[in-house]
Each structure stands twice: as C-alpha cells, then as structure tokens.
Amino acid sequence: MKNKKTIPPKWADRFLEWYCKPSLFEDLQGDLYEHFYRHIEDKGIRKAKLIFVLNVFKFFKPYTVKKLNFLNKLTQFIMFKNYFKTSFRSIARNKLFSFINVFGLAVSMSVCLLMITLLTEVKSYEKFHADASDIYRATNLYQYLEEEPNLFASTSIIAGKRIKEEIAGVEAATIMRRNFAGDFENDNQKFALRGIWADESFFDVFSFEVIYGDKDQALTNPKSLVITDETALKIFNQLNVVGETLLKGDEPYQVTAVVKTPPFNSHIKFEVIGSFSTLDQAQMQRNATGWLSWQNMWMNYTYFKVADGQSIKNIQAALDKISIDQNSREKYTSIQLGAQPILKIMTGPQISNSLGMNMGSETLWILGILSFVVILSAGFNYTNLSIARSLRRAKEVGIRKVVGAKRGQIFSQFTVEACIISIFSLILAYGGFLLIKPLFLSLNPEMSRMLQLKLEPITIIYFVLFAILVGFAAGLLPSLVLSKLKAIQVLKTTSNTKLFSSVSLRKALIVIQFTLTLGFIISANVAYNQFKYSVNFDKGFNGENIITIGLAGNDPEQVKTLFERIPEVEQISMAAMVLGTGERWGDDLKYKDPLDSTTIYYSSVDQNYIPMLKHNLIAGSNFLRTPTSDNESEIIVNETLLKRFNIGTPQEAIGEQVLVGSNKLTIIGVVEDFHYAPINEPIESFGFRQNLEDIQLLNLKVNSTNLVGTMDKLRAAWEGFDEVHPFESRFHSEHIARAYDTYELMFTIVTFLAFVSISIACLGLLGMGVYTAETRMKEISIRKVLGASESSLIQLLVKGFMYLLLIAAVIAIPATYYLFDSIILADQANRISIGLNEMGLGVLFIFCIGFLTISSQVWKAAKANPSSTLRSE
C-alpha cells in the first residue's frame, strides 16, 4: 500500500494543507485518505486520485479555510514601532559596524544613484515627440561584395523618396541631410551657425515646437530657413523674425519659421534648418547622376512615422521590396533597408554615421554591470557583518521567540533594520551623488553634451525604492539565518558559536568581494598602460611642440603671413587634418590596371609639413611648392601602397603615375609607413597630396620659454583678423591623446570604481577583523599566558584572511587576463601584452592593504594584557 503510486496527488495534498485551518486539517486529511484508499480498491487508482483532487476542492469552504489572520497582521504592524526602536538601539550600540555598513552602502549607492539618473534620462530621449513609438529611422546595411556588412544610420535620398511615395503604411516621412553649416550674414554681421537640411515633412514626423510661422509650409520652398528661438535672439534680438533674410555666402535665405531650441533629450540638434528642396532642386536641374544614386547614402537620413494600426512588419516587407529592386541594378554593393525605432536610438547599438550622439547599449550595460558589482560588494559587507554579529543578537531572538514571536516577525524585524541602514545610506549617498555628478559629466566632453543628470521627481521615487530594495536584499540572508534560530537552542547553550553553519558562506562572500576588487584594480592598471602605450607609441612621426590652429574657412596663406610676424613662431606648415586621431579622408586609387582599385587615405599638406613632423622620406623628394587649387600633379605615398600594387622598391616607384579619383598624379616620394590612424587599426595605403581646398589647419612650430604668452599673442593676432570664428588652437600631442580618450575614460571610471570597491572591501575586512579579535580575545589571552609570542599570534589570526585573499587572487588574475586578452583588447592591432607587471602590482597592493587592515586589529588584541581579559571571568 505504501508504494508511490498509491499516494494521492502531492500538490492537492499540499493545497489542502495550505488553505485548511490547522484545527480541522488532520481530521479532514485523514478522511480524504481513507476515502482515497477505499476508492483505489473499487474504482481504480486514476479515478481515486481524481476524486481526491475534487474533494480537496470541495472542502474549500468558508469554515475550513484559514482565517486571514488580521490580528496577527495587526500585531506585526504594532510591533513595527518596537522594531524601529530596537533597530535604532542596535545601530547606535555597534557604532563601528553601523558606520562600516552605512558608509559602504552609501559610497556604492551614490554610484548607483548616478546610474539610475543616467538610465532615466537616457530612457527619456525622444519621448517628447507625439507618438514617439511610431517614429522610425531608416537604416542601411551596406555590403561590398562579400565583405562584412556594416550598419549605417544614414540612407540614400532615393530610398527616402521611395519610402514617401510607395509605402502605404507610412503616415509621414522626412529626408534630412547633415552639415548645413556656415556663416550667415545680417546687417554685415556674421554668425557661424550649424544645423541640418530637412524637407517639408519634417514637422509632420517630429514634434519640435514651432513658435512663429507656418510649420506645414516652412520647409517647402528652396532657400527657406527655420531657426531656433535662441538663434533668432542672437541675430535679430527678437523672436518673431519670420520673413527676414539672411545671407549665406552670397545666397539669400528667407526665415520662414522660428522653433524652440530642440530639447536636451533629442538626438537631433540644430540651430538652423535649411529646406532640403534647395539642394534637391539644384541637383535635379543639373541632372546630377550621383544625387539619386542608391549608393549616395553617407550624408542623408530618412525618418518616418508609421500610420496608426500599421505593423512595422508590413513596412519592413515594403522596405525589403525596395531594397531588392534597387540592388538588382547594382554590381558590387548590396544595401538592405531597415527600420530602427527612434526610442531605441539612444539606448540601442552604436550605428555608424548617426546624426546625433548615442550612448549605446554596450556602454549602458557596462556601466550598469559595474555599478551592480559595486553595490553587490557593499551588500556583501552588510550580510557578512550582520551574520557575524548575529551571535550577539541570538539571545534577543530566543527571548522574542519564547514570548511568542513568529518566524515571520523576526524576519521582518531584521529586514526593517537593514532597510533603516540603507535609508540612512541613501541620505549620505545623495550627498555623494551630488559630488560625483559634475565629475562624471566632465569626464568626457561628449558626456556633458548628452547628459544633464537632472533630478526629476520620478528619479527620487526610484532612489527610495532602490534603497529599500537594497536594504531588503542585503538583509535577506541575516534575517533568514536569525529567524530560523530555535529558542531552546539559543537559550540553552551558553556558547553559541556553533549555532551558525554559515561560516563558509561568509568566507565565500569575502572571496567574491576581493575577486571583484582585484578585477577592478587590474583592469584599471591595464587600461592605464594601454593608454600610455598608445599615446607614446612611435607612430612614425613626431608632433612635439607643435601647435595646431584651425583655419575656420580662412585662406591659409593669409593666416600664415599673419602668424609669421610673431617672432616665436619658427616655422609654419599647412595640413588638412591632424593625422593619427582617427579623422581621415579617402578616395579611390588606380594604378595601371583600370579595374583594380583600392582606397587610399590622404591628407593635403605643404612643403614644410613632412620635415616638420619628422616623417621618414625613404626615396624621392619632398614637395617643392605650396598647395594649389588646380594643377595638382604630385603625390607622396607610403610603403604599403607600393606593396599593394607591386610597384617594387621605393626607388623604382618614383615617377610612376597613379589615378586618385579623377586626378592623374606622379609619385615623387615614398615615406616610411606610419600610423595615420589610431594605432589599434592596421596601416593601409596612404598618400600626401597638395590640394589647396583640403587645407584646414596650420601647424606652428614654436620656440618659446613662455608658451602661455606666445599663445596669447597668437590669439590676439587671430582675433584682430577674424572676429566671427573662435580661435581654435591645441597642441598636436593633445589631439593625439584625445584619440585615445576611450582608454583614458575607461581608466578613470575603472580607477574610481576600484577605489570605491577597495574601500568597501577593506571596510568589510576591518569589520571582520574587529569581530575576530573580539570573539577570540580569550583564546588569544590564554595562548599568550602559555607563552605565545605576539608575532605568532598575529600570524595565527591573519593567516585565515590572507588565505581568502589568495583564493580571490587565484580566481581574479586568470579571469581578468582572459577578459582583456580575448575580449576587450582582442581586436586592437597594437596593444600592450598583459604581463606580470600589470597583474602583480594590483594584487600586491590589495594584499598589503588587506594585511594592514586585519593586522591592525589583531595587533591590538595581541598586545592587550591577558590579565585584564581573563580576570573578569
């Protein structure tokens, strides 16, 4: 009868137990069992089970069901006052431990508060548009032959036009183009403004607020201009400027509308919008072939709004149809149209060529995980210390239980205590948050452009909820352990050290904590070394003591003569850009075979540039003249190009002709390969050219002991010359360092977090040290009386902790090594090799700190006079 099959269904049994009044339960269950066994005999096992289940439900009646224990709940409620009181007392009694807990939680919570604010803010992006969830951005997945496809946020004009005309489910679509910028003139006063081109449907898709003017017609006609209220005030000193004219170069643009400056949480930002028809008409009249090309996708954007009740699936199908149709006319490339919700732009994956900035899901995840790790560490501290301290509280729990406290009540008591601690921490953390907020925003110029980290009421609510959640999570384990204690056990045994089996849990928590801390330290070290390595890497040229000055559209020769008058300036060279920063221009290059082409990256320079930046010219000669706007005929290439086309030795290459774009150029020199791009990218074909239109900056070699003074002179000279554009100067090396600021950023963030997590982990260790010294005081004294030396005592107590640290190191070192070696630095062409140096230093550091923390406490215990501890017994 006892075999498994003849037992009634377990779940029904449990259900009965759950709802049935304890006073009725046994009898009821017995009856059901009796019936059940009886039914097995005359109706078979399956039917018997069914009847059992049915009966369980039939018994679910008012008189059998447990009363909702209102009285119980009420006591719980009344007891809260008592919980608060005991909690405060216990917090006040253990000042050190409370401090460690509150401080540790506060530090890590301030990091999390920052994260919460950041997330709420990032999530608020684009929400101000009406029906924001229906707005999409058309994306292009570009693939050349069989190469890896790339995703772009930009798309072709033809795609935009076809979306407008052909897709029925699209309510409105707008084509935009970036880089509508320049000097606008009013009353002989020039203003440099930046913005975008957009067509007449712009305001149908987006909800930017139009203050003056007709938003439906504002961007219809060519040479129309929509300006923001700020711009209007800047130029005209008044808001209603509809109908006014501004000169861009010598072309008049008419202001047709004034809009509010785009809100902070819009990824599209502009000071002016030019009507897209300006470009479109001009190009269509000229019948330019490239304008409507499927591949003209680098500058244009299409955003569209899906009509109500239309599913994006249908739209995507229509987009696919357009792509197939267009791709059938292309030879080498295929472009796949896609749609990305506008709400996902800020938080979604990073897509090349985006119109605005985006945070990127990757960054958000990394930041989120890092803050989680930090709060986890602080939570561990709380758990650890509370469980360790709970020996002291065991008696209290015992007595409470004897008096009649239920398990749930004890549990809520300790949870309340944890929550009180975390609310305290929240107050401190808020201060910390205000402190680190400006630091965080100033980490990176992009950060402050993307984020304000303004506090909204909802964020405050999040904060409080977060604090309660943290309190609950941190207090969960101690509360469970304590509420499980049996009154008899606690009160009977005088020494209750054996009561807790969670010693290994505590050890595990310490190990995890230090593993994370070590991970942070090692990461910070690696990131810093990579940054230093990248900046100081021998790139094949040397820009030391060179100041670069942006021309802002001025004639290079004029500006050059301007600065030549300053005596400290030794030499001036012209260039299109600062190489090695990631900025690059490219064109098609062909050698003898007209079908074989490669991309050549280039910069236009003058004759002074190559010697000034100490490029190594290995064959041929330097340019002889300054760049000209026509008759460009010469090029100096790098070695890689020679290898690409098998041109032979550098000497043989001199005099060969190549076709760059549509210019026939003669190779007059060959430079040694150098890193024109950030060093994490491989070196490809590169050439120096002499096209005057490309020149955008001057490099000044300055010989001066008073750099600040020289800088002022340069600035004064510039301001006397060009009143519209600000003086933009920077050291060449600064430009280079900026290119690697991801590493620097990573280093700063990780160092900060490392610092936070070290402090937290050490506070925890300190707490454990104090606790150990306290509980083993008698043992230490007795050992001392029996003749143990102080050093051997310290050794005895420290050994256990150092052992834990060792385990942490054993886990952390390979894990971090793997993380950097195979994931973070894996796709970098030039990177540091991670050696003992990077790893070992951090570990050593942690060991020292850990040792000092523990031994300071133990030392105190070991030094104590044994008679004073033992006499009191």
Add this chain to the structure above:
Amino acid sequence: MKGTNLGEFEEIVLLTIAALMEEAYSVAICDEIEKVTGRKVKLSVVHAVLNRLSDKGYVQSELGAPTKERGGRRKRFFYVTHAGKVALTKSKEQRDQLWSLIPSFNLKFT
C-alpha cells in the same frame, strides 16, 4: 450563529452519531447514513453539517488514536452533547405530538 433549529439532514446526522456511539467519525457517519437511508451522501456535506452542529453546541469531538488506514492520521470522534440530546428529544416530541393529532383514517393509503 444560525438558529438552534435542527434541519432535516442535521437531525439525521445527529441521530446517526448517537446510534454509532463510540465509532462516530465522519467517514463512518457517511457510510451509516448511506446504509440506512440509501441516499448518496457526500463527505464534504457531512463535514459541513458536523461543523454546523458543533457550532450549535449539539456535538463535541475529540481526536482518537492514529490509524493505519488513514495514512497515520487521527480520527475525530463525535458524540452528542446534552444540548444535542435535548434538541433531539424535543424534535421527537414535537413530531409525536403532531402524529397524535392525525386522525387514523387520514393516513390510510388509498
């Protein structure tokens, strides 16, 4: 609490308890009622009635010894309290009184 009137089914259950003497627990009561009246009795119904009877104070119950056939669970034995006995007697008396009022010819089956 409802009134102290005995319902028809309550009365049957109460009588059965009295009849079963020492063996009156739910399942046995069920079986006995089925045997005597021939009607199908649901366990849950009997339980509800027993609960009501003890609310009215007509029965009391105590747990017996654990038995094997119930998976080691104890039986709850019921016995009729004084109030129960009074109620039963009263109900019987009322009926008897009514019976005595009926002229004999009226009950002749036709």
